[in-house]
Amino acid sequence: MRYPLWRSAVFACVASQPLYWLYLAWQFALGPDPGKVLVDSLGEGALVLLLLTLSMTPLQRLTGWAGWLAVRRQLGLWCFTYALLHLTGYLYFLLGGEFSRLGEELRERPYILVGGLGFVGLTVLAMTSSRWSMRRLGRRWKKVHGLVYLIVILALLHMLWVVRADAGRWAFYAGIAAALLLLRIPVVSAALASVRSGRNKVGIKLK
Numbered sequence: 001m002r003y004p005l006w007r008s009a010v011f012a013c014v015a016s017q018p019l020y021w022l023y024l025a026w027q028f029a030l031g032p033d034p035g036k037v038l039v040d041s042l043g044e045g046a047l048v049l050l051l052l053t054l055s056m057t058p059l060q061r062l063t064g065w066a067g068w069l070a071v072r073r074q075l076g077l078w079c080f081t082y083a084l085l086h087l088t089g090y091l092y093f094l095l096g097g098e099f100s101r102l103g104e105e106l107r108e109r110p111y112i113l114v115g116g117l118g119f120v121g122l123t124v125l126a127m128t129s130s131r132w133s134m135r136r137l138g139r140r141w142k143k144v145h146g147l148v149y150l151i152v153i154l155a156l157l158h159m160l161w162v163v164r165a166d167a168g169r170w171a172f173y174a175g176i177a178a179a180l181l182l183l184r185i186p187v188v189s190a191a192l193a194s195v196r197s198g199r200n201k202v203g204i205k206l207k
C-alpha cells in the first residue's frame, strides 16, 4: 500500500470528527437542540467530503502528487458514511423513530426527498467502489461514477432548501462545486495539467 502515513492521517481526521461532535453533545455543549446540530453537522460534513473527493483528481493534475488519488476512494466512502449517519440522526432525533410520520414529512419538507435521492446515488457509488466492481463493470464503471455530479447538484439543492436564510455558506459550496464541474471540461483540465508541466498546451493548440 502506498502512502500509508498520509492515508492513516486522513482516516484519523475524518473518523474523529463525528466522535468529537458526539463528545460535545455528551458535554451539553451543542446548545438546546443537540440532535439538530448533529444532523446538520453530519449533512454539511457529507457535502464537504463529497467536494473533497471530487477535488482529488484536479489536485493530482495540478501538483503531480499521486497521494491525492491514494485517498480519493477513502474520502468517497467517508462521504457515504457521514450521509448514512446524517440519515440515521434524522430518523432518530428529528423524526423520533415515528416512521408512520414519514409520508407527512415528505409532503411538508420535499427537500428530504431530494436528500434521499442523493443518498441512493451515494449508496450506488459506495457499493460499486471496489476493484472487483471496477473490473466487472469495465467501461460502464466510469459512466456509473459520473453520477457523482448529479449527487452534488441534489445535495446543494437539498441544502439550499434548508439554509435559505444563510445563503452565503451555500454560495461558498456551490462556487466550489461549479469550479469542479468546470474542471471536467477537457480543455480546462488540459490547461490545468499544462500549468504543472510548465507548457501551455492550450496556447500551442490555439496557435
Ligand code: HEM
Pocket (backbone or CB within 6 Å): 036, 039, 040, 041, 042, 043, 044, 045, 046, 047, 050, 083, 086, 087, 090, 094, 112, 115, 116, 117, 118, 119, 122, 155, 158, 159, 162, 163
Ligand atoms: C435520506 C437522506 C437524507 C435525509 C432524510 C436528510 C435530511 C435532512 C434534514 C431533515 C435536514 C435539516 C435538519 C434541520 O436543520 O432541521 C438536512 C440538512 C442538510 N443535509 Fe440532509 N438529508 C439526507 C441526505 C443528505 C445528503 C446525501 C447530503 C449531502 C451529501 C445532505 C446534506 C445536508 C446539508 C448540507 C444540510 C444542511 C446542514 C446545515 O444546516 O448546515 N443530506 N438534511
